Amino acid sequence: MAKLTELFSEFNVAAERLEGAYKVLQEKVERANLSYGFGPLVGRTDGMKEIYEIIRAVAKSRASVLVYGESGTGKELVSRAIHYESNCKDKPFISINCAAISEGLLESELFGHEKGAFTGALEKRKGKFELANGGTLLLDEISEMGLMLQAKLLRVLQEFRFFRVGGSEEIKVDVRIIATTNLNPKEAIEKQKLREDLFYRLNVVSVNIPPLRERKEDIPVLAAYFLRKYSTFYNKQVNSISTDALKILLNYNWPGNVRELENVIERAVILNSSPSVLTSHLNLSNNSSEVQLNGLIGLSLEEIEKKVIIETLKKNNGNRTNTAKMLKVSIRTIREKIRQYKKDGEIID
Numbered sequence: 001m002a003k004l005t006e007l008f009s010e011f012n013v014a015a016e017r018l019e020g021a022y023k024v025l026q027e028k029v030e031r032a033n034l035s036y037g038f039g040p041l042v043g044r045t046d047g048m049k050e051i052y053e054i055i056r057a058v059a060k061s062r063a064s065v066l067v068y069g070e071s072g073t074g075k076e077l078v079s080r081a082i083h084y085e086s087n088c089k090d091k092p093f094i095s096i097n098c099a100a101i102s103e104g105l106l107e108s109e110l111f112g113h114e115k116g117a118f119t120g121a122l123e124k125r126k127g128k129f130e131l132a133n134g135g136t137l138l139l140d141e142i143s144e145m146g147l148m149l150q151a152k153l154l155r156v157l158q159e160f161r162f163f164r165v166g167g168s169e170e171i172k173v174d175v176r177i178i179a180t181t182n183l184n185p186k187e188a189i190e191k192q193k194l195r196e197d198l199f200y201r202l203n204v205v206s207v208n209i210p211p212l213r214e215r216k217e218d219i220p221v222l223a224a225y226f227l228r229k230y231s232t233f234y235n236k237q238v239n240s241i242s243t244d245a246l247k248i249l250l251n252y253n254w255p256g257n258v259r260e261l262e263n264v265i266e267r268a269v270i271l272n273s274s275p276s277v278l279t280s281h282l283n284l285s286n287n288s289s290e291v292q293l294n295g296l297i298g299l300s301l302e303e304i305e306k307k308v309i310i311e312t313l314k315k316n317n318g319n320r321t322n323t324a325k326m327l328k329v330s331i332r333t334i335r336e337k338i339r340q341y342k343k344d345g346e347i348i349d
């Protein structure tokens, strides 16, 4: 009996030690992850680390979250990370792209409908709110939703009670809402793309993902990550990026953000038959009109033309012939434009 007790306590000690070792190992893994990224998110600049902090903090609550940032910055990935860090990770994550569904259909997609509610409603159907019950509903591109439906959505978000289209039975759900937009929310409100009251309801916590050109230090780790991903996927032995190619990646402005970088690396892996990504595989040009695209939104066509011509002139150190060639217009057009801009005081010789 004494022997058995002794064995048992030895076993306990060993088990404790094992548990301790496991915790240390787990911490190490977590730290390694932290220095590289967070969950599915890669990047270790301060801007991204702040986002990881917000995700970690907000995940444990049921608060609504508004994720915004330019196209391709990772809004959907951040939304997923919030869900999978939460206590509801085993419950559904349902997303709906408000830009892809016509205004008329969106309401029944969100709230469901009863049989015969409208022409074509042949069967009763649950909406995304019901499907997401207990989990997370991602309202992607919320600023593309019509203002009337935004008002209805706001009412539902007060109590999480609603009726299916054509229904009389009130349905109650418990859903965390994450909404995304690629507009700046304040601008979206000004342009009447987003109702202010809905904004305040959604914006309990907000995550603003910076564009890639403002966190260029993340480019090498992201590029390495995509390189590994696609060389495994395509079963290729491409495992490095040449210094010159990396320089190009760092100097480019990435108007399409991380999605564009991912596509560039995928294409480089497909086209490559050497072990390293070279400049010739990249096919990137820092064309000024492409670079400045995000800064052009809201300008008139005339202002855009002026901006592009002046930028291209600067790029060519004032050389009109090269500017005309680059913009595929006659040199006369360029001369005339310059004369006009000088008159307006836009160019000073």
Ligand SMILES: Nc1ncnc2c1ncn2[C@@H]1O[C@H](COP(=O)(O)OP(=O)(O)OP(=O)(O)O)[C@@H](O)[C@H]1O
Residues within 6 Å of the ligand: 040, 041, 042, 043, 069, 070, 071, 072, 073, 074, 075, 076, 077, 078, 182, 258, 259, 262
């Ligand atoms: N930090 C990141 N780490 C790894 N992959 C990323 C990161 N950010 C974005 N991606 C990848 O880039 C692509 C675009 O990301 P995502 O769809 O989340 O962007 P988005 O902001 O929702 O874009 P859009 O506004 O066009 O809908 C995806 O393939 C995603 O996996």
Ligand SMILES: [Mg+2]
Residues within 6 Å of the ligand: 075, 076, 140, 180
């Ligand atoms: Mg998206």
